[in-house]
Amino acid sequence: MKILVTGGAGFIGSAVCRHLIGETDHSVVNLDKLTYAASLTSLAAIEADPRYRFVKGDICDRAMVRALLDAEAPDVVMHLAAESHVDRSIDGPGAFIQTNIVGTYELLEAVRGYWSSLPAGRREAFRFHHVSTDEVYGDLPLEGGLFTEDTPYAPSSPYSASKAASDHLVMAWHHTYGLPVVLSNCSNNYGPYHFPEKLIPLMILNGLERKPLPVYGRGENVRDWLYVDDHARALELVATRGEPGRSYNIGGRNERSNLAVVEAICDALDRFAPGEGGGSRRALISFVTDRPGHDLRYAIDAGRIETELGWRARETFETGLEKTVRWYLDNEAWWRPIRAERYAGTRLGASSAKV
Template sequence: MTTILVTGGAGFIGSAVCRHLIGETDHRVINLDALTYAANLSSLDPIADNPRYRFVKGDIGDREAVAALLQAEEVDIVMHLAAESHVDRSIDGPAAFITTNILGTYQLLEASRDYWKELPEERRGRFRFHHVSTDEVYGELPLDGGLFTEATAYAPSSPYSASKAASDHLVMAWHHTYGLPVVLSNCSNNYGPYHFPEKLIPLMILNCLEDKPLPVYGRGDNVRDWLYVEDHARALALVALEGEAGRGYNIGGRNERTNLQVVHAICDTLDRLKPRSGAGSRRDLVEFVSDRPGHDLRYAIDATRIETELGWKARETFETGLEKTIRWFIENEHWWKPIREGRHSGGRLGGILA
């Protein structure tokens, strides 16, 4: 039985990874999370009582605590998802992004390196440090074409993407300098159940359900490639378990949409599933607002490497994944209502769009 330490496992993507590993594999999962504002342990309710799952509250920046945990649990793989991840928050307060995404990754790398060096030879060969990152490190693409590949040069535009780019470089440097067996993955925009409602899709869904304005940056022309979170969780497990050390893997859904197309699709799907009280479409709720600084024009992932080398493919189209997501939010008001009412432990929401 492989023991996997998932950092940030109470977050949106991290919790999906934990649910996948417990529900679809025989591996053991240790979830290390500091429970900052966007973390939510109720996202782990489906697996909370499983004997192969354990939650530990802790900070990746606490090297001694991480080292003790690695030793005590005899960890085979570290899947590093703990991060500050909201671009708008990084613009307003970059310090937390430097502390967690750069310094925290450094401390985790050092704890992992010390642990790995002392493993018996057989276990040393199986150990992996999987760093989970974003396509935002690559900067932006023109509207008329091009895709991010694993060879694309880094050109981050925001404090968030700069902090993730720095952590990516640290991880690869620890491989080349110290031999730490690392794998790296960079993903496109995720969406799905349990998504904290400060990001575009969950925020628009809940605003639609509550008949509130739908704020869209600029004219809504920015393009993103959308990836259903459960497809991403499957891909991350493959990279961690079967990826080649020292190699990066881009993960995308091949579902490019402008922000306005995404918002309109949410409106149209909800109008069909749960018609608006009174006359009119929810599209009438759209309000264009001033664009944010440094808003990248377009992201798009070339996922050929993970598709051909590891045999992964996204199962959900944007339309099927979006309907599943909307139905989940309609049926799980108990999960999101406390967040909307400010009763979540994190307090306020952040910016208006991801």
């Protein structure tokens, strides 16, 4: 198949592109606007492959997207282009409304026009795969419960609200216009090439440099952690074998509190990079003002994709975290320029948004 990936220079998108080119026979067209969190260096391993092509562009430009669809004639569109950081959505929600809601609408309309023009056989086989988040479901209590595909939406942040809106748009285009869509909602991703402002890479790099490790509140918030390469495999299955009109939750079954995650990172750094200064890096942990609307717990029931599509996460949190820490230790040439030019190593979103 030929697959058009939107947002393919981002963290998850680049993992998807690398997987599709490195592990399958599919070809890829990567459409990305190259905003602050995008990095073409994340795609260096596949950039010369004849089955891969990069196109710079904005999903909000419907005419450009339609022209690209007509020129490339993809069999699948995998939509990962999004503003994705909760903290940034608190400080500046407008970009999230524009990209995640308006952008998804413009993309859907471009795709609908393209899909309608296909001959019957190709129109039937075509899929639009919308990649979303478990944060659309809101909050879970610490004592139990899991998000399923039938969990009602209850988003808490501007980010999760914008993703919830885009999910509803995608399903509406299926029910109203017959567009063959599949949808997936994932838990927190981590792994190589992760933008340095997110929790795990921020803590790795701050810890490596023996800088403070700022943890929101008391670090009690729980997330289900999913290694990004496991997620990329799952997304390929959903896009190519998922049932139209159906959603699939993707999680790693690796629940950890934020404090436990940071402590595990400290311990890994102490083993792999003891360096100078001595002492456990746990001493660098500091508790900072919690961000507004911080959901307590997320946890995914991945039973549907495991049963129907045969996917399983290969990495435990321990094996995935070790791979991640080692990757950052070995790839300073990737993260150092990004950290110096685009991100200062602090946390965002701890203060209420200003009008």
